[in-house]
Structure formats: C-alpha cells, structure tokens
Amino acid sequence: MAQMNMIQALNSAMNLMMARDPDVIIIGQDVGYFGGVFRATDGLQRQYGEHRVIDAPIAEGGIVGSAIGMGVNGLRPIVEIQFADYIYPGYDQLASELAKLRYRTAGDFFSPLTIRTPCGGGIRGGQTHSQSPEGIFTHVAGLKVVMPSNPYDAKGMLITAIEDDDPVIFFEPKRIYNGPFDGDPDKPAVPWSSHPKGEVPEEYYTIPLGRAEITREGSDLTVLCYGTMVHVCEAAAKAAEVDAEIVDLRSMVPLDVDTIRSSVEKTGRCVIAHEATRFSGFGAELAATVQEECFYSLEAPILRVTGWDTPYPHAFEWEYFPGQARLIAAFEKVLEAA
Amino acid sequence: MAQMNMIQALNSAMNLMMARDPDVIIIGQDVGYFGGVFRATDGLQRQYGEHRVIDAPIAEGGIVGSAIGMGVNGLRPIVEIQFADYIYPGYDQLASELAKLRYRTAGDFFSPLTIRTPCGGGIRGGQTHSQSPEGIFTHVAGLKVVMPSNPYDAKGMLITAIEDDDPVIFFEPKRIYNGPFDGDPDKPAVPWSSHPKGEVPEEYYTIPLGRAEITREGSDLTVLCYGTMVHVCEAAAKAAEVDAEIVDLRSMVPLDVDTIRSSVEKTGRCVIAHEATRFSGFGAELAATVQEECFYSLEAPILRVTGWDTPYPHAFEWEYFPGQARLIAAFEKVLEAA
Amino acid sequence: MSRRPRLHIPHPPARPGEDPDFSYVEISPAGSVARPDPTARLRDIERSLAFEMIRVLDDNNVATGPWDPLLDPADLQIGLRHMLTTRLFDERMQRMQRQGRISFYMKSLGEEAVSVAQCMALEPSDMLFPSYRNQGLQITRGRNLVDLMCQCLSNSADMCKGRQMPIMYHWARGNIFSISGNLTTQFPQAVGWAMAAAIKGEDDIASAWIGEGASAEADFHHAMTFASVYKPPVILNIVNNQWAISTFQGFAGGENRPFAARGPGYGFPGVRVDGNDFLAVYAVTRWAAERARRGVGATLIEHVTYRADAHSTSDDPSRYRPKEEWKAWPLGDPVERLKNHMIAEGYWSEAEHEALIAELIEHVSECWEEALTYGTMTDGPQLDKNELFEDVFKDMPRHLIDQREQLRALEDD
Amino acid sequence: MSRRPRLHIPHPPARPGEDPDFSYVEISPAGSVARPDPTARLRDIERSLAFEMIRVLDDNNVATGPWDPLLDPADLQIGLRHMLTTRLFDERMQRMQRQGRISFYMKSLGEEAVSVAQCMALEPSDMLFPSYRNQGLQITRGRNLVDLMCQCLSNSADMCKGRQMPIMYHWARGNIFSISGNLTTQFPQAVGWAMAAAIKGEDDIASAWIGEGASAEADFHHAMTFASVYKPPVILNIVNNQWAISTFQGFAGGENRPFAARGPGYGFPGVRVDGNDFLAVYAVTRWAAERARRGVGATLIEHVTYRADAHSTSDDPSRYRPKEEWKAWPLGDPVERLKNHMIAEGYWSEAEHEALIAELIEHVSECWEEALTYGTMTDGPQLDKNELFEDVFKDMPRHLIDQREQLRALEDD
C-alpha cells in the first residue's frame, strides 16, 4: 500500500475514476493546466486532456449551473469550488436546482454531481478562507453531504460520491490535507505517513456514504465529530485521560443514526464538535437527534463545542478554533453532571 | 384602533417609517407602481415617489448587493424579495457581505437593511413558492432573523427592524397574510378582524426583536413555534384538550432563551413546530438549546413537528404541512412519556 | 434641503387609462436585413443583426427577403395548427383554473410563434430548456395534451407525480427539460448540456428560453460567459414580451439597447427578430442552429413580442397597463399573420381555418375529458401518498423511510 | 467510439518554457482615438472607445492627442511618487511575508498607474470600492502607510481589529470601502451607493474595481444591469491584467472581445485604456467622472495591464506562464513610462528619481518600524481578545456575551 496525504488520495480517486469512466469530467477554477490551488487535480489535465479537466471562469453559479446541464447530458462532473467560502454564489443552483431535479421530475432527470470544496480554518485564511458551511447544505432535501477526516476515507468516499447518482457535497477539511492535526498550532506538523489512515491502496475501493466510523472505542462518553475535529477530539480525550468513544460521522446526510444511538446508549453522555459556528450548525441537528433517540440513556446535557457565533477572525484564529481546551472543559462538564 | 390584516399592518409600518425618515426607501420586484404582488407596498410609490419606492430588475443578488451599497451611503433600505424561495440568488451578498460588514470593518461600515420576504406553504405554491428557509440564515453570524405571527406584531417588529442598525431578515408567513389559520384548509377562511391581534394602532409603536411571547399559558407542555404554526399549535392544543404553553418565538436571532427556559422548566416537556424541513431546520437549534438549558427538567424527549425532508409538493401540500394531526400525535407522545 | 434627484427611473410607454404607445419599438421593414453566412465574422454582422429587426412577412402578408425560409405549405399548416392548438389549450386551461379545477395557469397568448417555429426549426434530438411560457414546444414536439393536462391537474397520471405546480412540465423522451419555478436557472444548464455534447462529440444542440425580465438574473451572465468561453452548440433565447409581471422591459435594461446587443458584448451574435413573424423566427433559428452544429458557437436571439394576457392567473394587468395595449402592438398577432399569409398565398382559406379551430376545440375537449379520468386533485384516481417521499434521493434513506412511516401511521388513525 | 470534441478551450499565448507572445493584444497608436463629449450618443462613440485603446504617451514618451490631460508637472511628480510608494510598500510587505512577519500579501506590481491615476482624477469625497489589488488608492488618498502595515500585521492598531487577512483594508474617513475576500461583491454595492447619492441628490460619485477574471461573477452582471437601468453616477473598472491566478483572460471571455465591449451591450460606454499609461488612465477617468457628475450615467473602463508578479504570496506563476513574460509586455511599466515622460519633458531627472526612491525606501522602513511598535500577531502589544465578539451586531446579544464568558473562563484556567 502507498502512503498518501489527503490531496494525493483525492487525486488518486479522481484519476482512477477518469480512467474507468469516460463520462467523468472535472471543472473548476485553476483545476486544469495548473492542477488546482491545492493541487488536488495535479497532472489530470495532462493525462485526460483539456476536454475532461476544464479550467472554468470565476463564477461559481455558472460552474454549478453548467455542470448540472452536463450531468443531465450523461456526464458525471466533479466540480471543484476553490474555497467553501465561495460556494454561496452557487447556492441557488445547488439548493433550488441540483437538489430538487430528481424530485420535481419524478426521477426522469437527475444530475450526478460531486461538488468538492476545501473548508475549515487553521490556515490563517481569515473570514473568507476558513468557513465550514456544511450546515446550510444539510438542511436542503436532496443533497448528500459528507466530510472525510483522513486520506483513506477521502479516497474511498470520493469514489463512492462520483459513482453516486445523487448529488454529493464533498467537504475537504483543508487543515488536514497534509497531516492529522491535534488542535495545537505550535506543535510541529505531523505528516499522514505517520498515521495508519495515510496508508491508501493505489487501486479502486469504495466507502459507503452514510456510515460513521468509531475511531476510538470508549465507555465514558460519546464524541460526535467529523473532519479536522476528529483528530482534535482524539487528542483532547487522550490529554484529558477520558475514555471517550469517538465517532467520526464522515457523512452528515445520510446520517448514521444507528451508530450514534448505540454509542450514546452505551455511554450516556455526548459531546458534539465542529468548527462551524454553533448557532443552527450541524451540531444542532445532532443534539436534537441524540436527545430524541437516546433520551432515556442520557445522564447529562449534550454539549456542543464549536466555532463561536462570529465570522472566522484572522488574528484570533486559535481563540476561535474549538481546540483541545474547550473540548476538555466540555468533557469534564459532561462527566461531572448528574 | 384599526382592524388590519398582516399586509395592511406591514404597509402601515412602512408608510409610517417613510414619513418619519427620508432615508427609508423600498426596493424590490413589482413593489413600485404595482404595489407588490402581495400588495404590501400598495400606494407607497404614489405617496413617496419613485425615487423612494423603486421597482427593481429581476435579480435578487443585485437587489441585495445594491441595497447594501445604499445602506452604506446612509439610506435605510427595505428590500422585498418576492418569495423566500427566490432569496437564494442573493445568499452570497446576504451571508458574505451584509452579515459580515460591520465585523470585518470593526464597526466602521454597516448597512442597516431590512429584507422582507413572504415564506411558507399552504397556498398551492408548489416547491418554489412555499419554502421556509429561515434556518440557513440563523446559522449566519451577523444577521437577525425574525418571523411575526400576526398583524400587531408584524407592524411593531417591522418598525423595529427598519430602525435597527443591524441587518434583519424579516420572514412573512404568507398563509396568514389575510387571517389566522388553524391548519385545516377545508374550513372557511377566518379574517384578522376576528382576532385580537388584528387590532393594530395606526400610529408608531415598536416591538423589540429577541423577545418571545407566550400566546397561551399552560402547564403540561411547552410548544415552541413561530409564524403560521403559532395558530396551528393553538388549535391543536385546543383540539387535544392539552394544557399547552405556546411560545411564539417571533425572533430566531436573537433568541429569547430566558422565556424558553422558564417555560420548559415549568412544564418539563417540549414540542417544537415549524414548516421548514426537519433535518437541520431551526427546530434543531431549539431542541439543542432546550436540552442543554433544561436537561434536568425534561421528562420526555423534545419532539419536532415539521415539514418532511422533501421539497414542498404541490399535490400533497396537506400531507406535507405539519398540521394539527401531527401536532396532536406529538403532544400525546410527549405527555405519555416517562 | 435641496434634493436634486437624478436617479433615472424607467417608465413604460403607457399606464392604465392612457393610450398605448409603442413608438419605442424600432421596427425594420420586412426583408431589409441581410442574411449573413452563419460563419461570418462577428464584427461584420453584429450591428444589423442586433439592432434591426429580422422580419419576413410584410404588411401585405407576403414573405420577402433573404430570411424567407421557403417553407412548404404543409409545414406552414403544421405550424398554424400547433400555434392554434397552443392557444386553444391555453384558453381551456385558463378556464379550468377559473373554475377551480387546477390551481394555477400561465398562458402564452400572442407569443405562440416563438415556441412553435423554433421547435420546428430544430431537430427532435436537440435538447430544449424551456421557461414556463413555452408550452408550444411540448405541443410541437408531439406531446399528448392529456399529459400536459394531467400535470396541471396533479392527478394520478401526472408526469411530475404531483410535485410541481401546473405548467412545470418536462418530457425526458421528448428531449424537453424540466421547467423550474426559479427564473433563468435553465440558461447555464443548457450551456452545460451543450458543452457536454461537444465534449462527447455528439451532434445535438441545446436551446434555452427566458423572458426579458429574467435576463437580469445572475444565471444569464453565467450562461453568456460560459457560451463565450467554450463556444458550445447552444441557442440562448430571450423572449422580450415587453412585460415582466408589472414591470416593463426597461427595468431589465431594455431602454437603451435591444437585448440582442448583449450578445456581441460577449463576442457572439445577438439577433433581434420579429417574434410574431412565424417565418422570421423559423429562419433565425435555423441560422443559429447551423452555427451551433458547425461548431461556430452560441447565438443569442431576442424575440420581440408581446405578452397579450395576464402574467398568470394570479395577475391582473389592468392595474399597471392599458387594457387595450395588445391591440396597439405593432407586430400584430402571430396566428393571424401566418393565417393571412397562407390565405394570401392560396394555401389556406377562412373556411379551413374555422374548421381547424373547431376541430382543435373538440380535440382539446376530448383530451380534457380523458385527463379527468385520471383524476383531479380532489376527485377520482389519486396519486399514492407514499410518492411524497420518493425521488428525493435515488434510494430512500432511513430518515425518509421513517417519515413515510410516521405519515402512514397518522393516516391509519 | 468516435468522439469529435469541438468544445473550444481557450489557450494562453505561452506556457512555461515558451516564448512570451502578446500579439493578441490590440494596441492603438498614442493619440489616435478621438475624445468625444461625455454626453455624446453611445452609438456614435461606442466602437472606437471599446475596441481601440486610448493612449497618451507615445513610444518616445511624448504626450499626444485629444486625451492628453495636460497635467501640471507638480501633479506628475505626485503621481510618480504615489506609484513608487505603492511599489516599494509592496516590495517591503512581500519581504515581510517571506520572513513570516505577516501571513499573506498581494502586490500590485505593474498596475500602479490604475489606482494612482484614477484616485487623482477623482474627488476626495467620491467613494471608492476597491479590489485587493488597489493599494494605490489608499496611498494616493493619503493613508498613512503605518495604518496599512498595522492591518497586515493584525496588531493592536489594526483598523480591522484582526478580523481580516492582510490587505483587506478599509478607510471610512477616506471614503474607501472595505475589501472583501469574495470577488466582485463590491461592484453592485458601488452601484447601490451611487444610486443612493442620486436619490439624495448629492454630487459624489462611486468608483469600483474588479479584475478581469472576477468579471465572470454574477455580481458583474448585477452591477451592469442596475447601472443600465438607473444610470447612477458610477465608474465600473475592470483591471485586465491578463491573468486570474493561473488562468488567462480568455477564461473570462476576453478572447473574442475586449471587456470594454460589455458596456455597450448594456447601453453605456465601455472604454479601453492603456492601463500602464498614467496620463491615459487619468484622462479616461476624468471623462467617466464627468459623465457621472453630469447625470449621464455609468461608464465601464477596461484597463489593459499586466500582473507582473505572482497572484499572491501563495502563488507560483512559473508553473503556468513564462518567467519572463512581463519583459515582453508591450505596454511596458507604468512607473518607467511616466518617469521617462517627465525626464523627456524636462520635469524630472534620473538623479531626482534615485533620490526619491531612496527617500521612499527610508520612509517605508520608518513606517514599518513604527508599525511594529503596535505589535505583530505574535509579539508586542496585542488586540484585546474580547474583540473577537464585538461588532457581529451593534449591541452584543446574549449568546455572544455567553460565548465571550466561556472563552474568558478558559483563558483564566
């Protein structure tokens, strides 16, 4: 097996799928000759030609809109939105069109898009290169919404997303493109090669969307998280010496309620973590679901550890980021309770 | 006091504010000569001239974007988006610009917009004239988000919104423009004149944003709702002969957590109702907040009664609508529990 | 306070109670605009195509000039039949809405030539991305009226399974895309569809329609930019029927320039055509299709026409424009003009026309009767309620299965 | 499978390793384009303004033709000083980024004339809506460099209180709007600002800048449409510096037509100007400002220039374009051209130039030293962490007060 960082794993998934299926194409800003500002599509235009890896005008709405049309005409477009912060100009085409096309035509038309977009903070990107807007997509019926936390999952899930006939919004936590990150920006960067999930098969494999993974079993409390936060939560549990069960959701829609339920029924306590702002973030749906599904098992209020309800600030990045200290405080509070 | 329906109350609020403050202007599709497709701005162009009540091109992003610039230049624009379903093309300007302008300039610039938009179903509008997208705005730090449930509140809250230096997304439940609605489409329509909240002063008054109102006191369970659902919940509680405390939130951001907390602490049970799709809807935030704030008072899981997680269908409007039957079932379930 | 307002506010030519005035519509004589080769250099052709008006039928109903498509009399008869069918279908459906049988309707009265002539000028395998005022495309492609009616009825045979408002048709087998309630979204989708055709090396082209009001939406620019960059085989149509609900075309920027002039700004031709002249619309569409099929690129067409009836059954145009405005519309009625041309040429007669109308009224009635056998929203056969939860995704996820169960349980009570 | 791709994919003139080739840039001789009256009818002037290139400085650095603004030598010296300040400031800041003192930077190398000449051509009370490559506007309006540096440092004196990335300046008192990370959003905002000025009857005008790549965004169309409809006093600038990160201007639709040609499509003039010709940029801006102030309406200006350095400190242009491309850029360097003009006219000398550079380097260094006294992101005086929660709303709502308390409690641990 090869060692891959997340970018290489994503590149490998796209490369494989383009080789297998001539209908797979890529469109996005700077994705072609240049290979993408994060280099996820590096080399693909050289290999598959400029009719299949297409540099796009700077118009997210136009990229999504035209890709929908391509999908209707039998292609299987992968769209790259350069930063998740710039997905909003495409929101109408995503929410009003892509999400509802199958429904409104009773299945006669659909467009199997995969929308890849780097999200999250921790790279000094300020408020317009750090956002985590997954929540506003999970509210739209008809979209699948996922976020992998490591190279192995990233590749397997991206292949599944590309093959999926439903639209998938594929969020990539850019902070962990190069390595897992425990929430401490002062520590030296860790590469994926030192992490088991940096071992990635060269060949085709899939990971189903809608299945969470328990990355650490534990009995004291359940931590629901995804993306970068999986690693921060693991580190915080370790630092706090808490026997936490860490659930990497991987997929927000569909949501693996079974795994969540059985974990919380076991532990009786639950902390939810994400980088997005707290109010009406995806953690709200998780908390609502958990209390509904596991009410009688819960021994303490479900706590959310999230970005604050402000834009992502440039200077106070680490005050904003829901790091280990905030997680540990929540672990303690939830364990103390009742 | 006068009898007003909700359209008249909104019109009265705008009329008053335009008379008081020459910087108040209105812009939107068909709002000028025609007076708006729902007639909310009827007569205002005649009264205040076409430089203050401005018909706009069909470009929601352009309307919001240009109104932001007007606000920066000292005006106090009221924007009408013809249907909330058509607010998405303006989402980038709302979420990236309007919401964050004050923050990113450390208070040196702001734009005091009020965005009025009719939302909700029940008028055979199908999937593109029935949506309730409040949830995706409540997640954006920097926006106030409100929805009145009656003419009296509509007028007082709209005046407050117009005077507010923060941007306010003002959702208007169009199903109750003409009268309260108990969820039964087969019953004859009831006008506002038969409802105490249809009594609306002609003159200026304000209702603060961020204060919920208890429209019915009760001790068995708390119902959190807003807009059309307030009336449906009241009717359901009556039909089920349940001593429900009905909390009309009125404002989602800021949220009146104190009122919510003390009600749920009193009743120990909570049902949340909205028309928007359930998954990641605003009810999720409410449930998450209630369980966190009132965990030790809760005697049953908090239940959500909402639109299903599908687009709003034309034919099955009343199967989709979270009507009395679904509310009553939830009331029963939450009362049975534990 | 000295306020010197100088913001320009467009004004329509006339308001209720005033005399209609269409002097702002610049009209070229029939036959006066040259027909360039579809591969001609833009700069040599752009001005006349975008600013003049391509017309074939002259005031005496004679076809004239280089754009005369020289159609067979049989084709003219087909065109006339489709336009009349569209009109009579519209009339009937509007009546049914008034009677409460359907919830909503939108007519295309006065604009029938656009859909019918364009559809006839395209190949059946070309993909159409209509707006809500292009029912003529469906009819011309041979759609059974019963299908359209069932959609409007949201009944058991509704192609949309009750999920869309009336008139939001689609027809996968007929290569007609789904109509969206959101304006202009189909414009970049059509461009993308055409890009895919070009990527796959297939010969089919795409054509999309929006109203002039809708051209202000972002997606217009998206479509134009992508069409400019990738030169895909697409025809982008703006149906300038002068009104967008209550605002006239000046509120979309039509006061200063024809909408057709937007094309050259992006580097491809914009063509301004008399949208009520069946022959001109047909000819211009052939020209644009040839450009697309020969790989030259996109064409923007502005159809100058007039929305003769209300915006929809929810609208009352007498509030914002003179009641008799249509009568003053200088480009007349597309049905009358084609009919008179055919009569003038000896292909048609008043008697035949009357007979055709009678036949079509009868046909529409029969279709309506048949449609009713599939139910209405309240009576007769109904759609299965479980359908509410289908097709959100290809396979139903757990949370929708649960919600379906909840609804079932309630219904069983 | 017979695939016959015919999708057009734009190609830049040269890739790394190839010889630069700017033969696609059409250049008019200096002085060759007529200067119409600002109120002239569009159709009489549109073609030459949009397709030719307005230039004042000829190959011998002599100012020539009707667009010569006849500026005083003193003004030229001010312009040169501002351009050089901008360039030296950029250089220094890029170096500081390399050294890790600031997190990010974007230079405007090669494009300084656009911001400096335009700002000088406008009134101090006119409102500017810049992109991230218009630091010259700040400098020309008299902003203290220390303020700009403090913003880049997110230090205790940062006007943005640490909330924005470097270079996202704003200056309320200087009438310069806030820069957004989201492209093109300022374009319709500027139009709205100008609409408000017109509504209030005030005389100030607005001017906004975007890159040619950003012109593909929806907000370009919004701005153009609203400018077309309401004719507000606004100048809309497209800085066509040939590149948008790795894609050349063809990917925004620039292959077929100058971007200036978009203007006439919407019914107002587009003017194509040599963006590296200080005098031409100044003159064109005066012309557009006169149109705005006299209530004639909006003007689109395309500045033809070249992005001489990387897109930003995160970019490496050697991956996608020839290293020496700037050297081949036919419109030269705006600083050199103005300097040579002034020397040719006898207003300036090499010695004075060297002295000015030395003075400005010293000035920039002094400013940097002062800026550092307000701290860096890691050392020295720091912003108050409570600021994180301020200004989300005018008054802090309960949930933010709670969150601020949570953060405080943690920090106290």
Ligand SMILES: Cc1ncc(C[n+]2csc(CCOP(=O)(O)OP(=O)(O)O)c2C)c(N)n1
């Ligand atoms: C995004 C969006 N905004 C607003 C509307 C409401 N609306 C429906 S039709 C219409 C007028 C469209 O006019 P035009 O494009 O000229 O088409 P016409 O009705 O004349 O055929 C408006 C404003 C909508 N459907 N979608």
Ligand SMILES: Cc1ncc(C[n+]2csc(CCOP(=O)(O)OP(=O)(O)O)c2C)c(N)n1
């Ligand atoms: C909405 C949005 N999409 C994408 C980006 C990422 N981005 C930043 S600058 C840039 C290129 C802009 O090029 P251009 O407009 O030509 O300006 P220039 O950098 O050449 O001055 C891109 C794609 C962004 N900032 N905002």
Ligand SMILES: [Mg+2]
């Ligand atoms: Mg129209």
Ligand SMILES: [Mg+2]
């Ligand atoms: Mg550029």
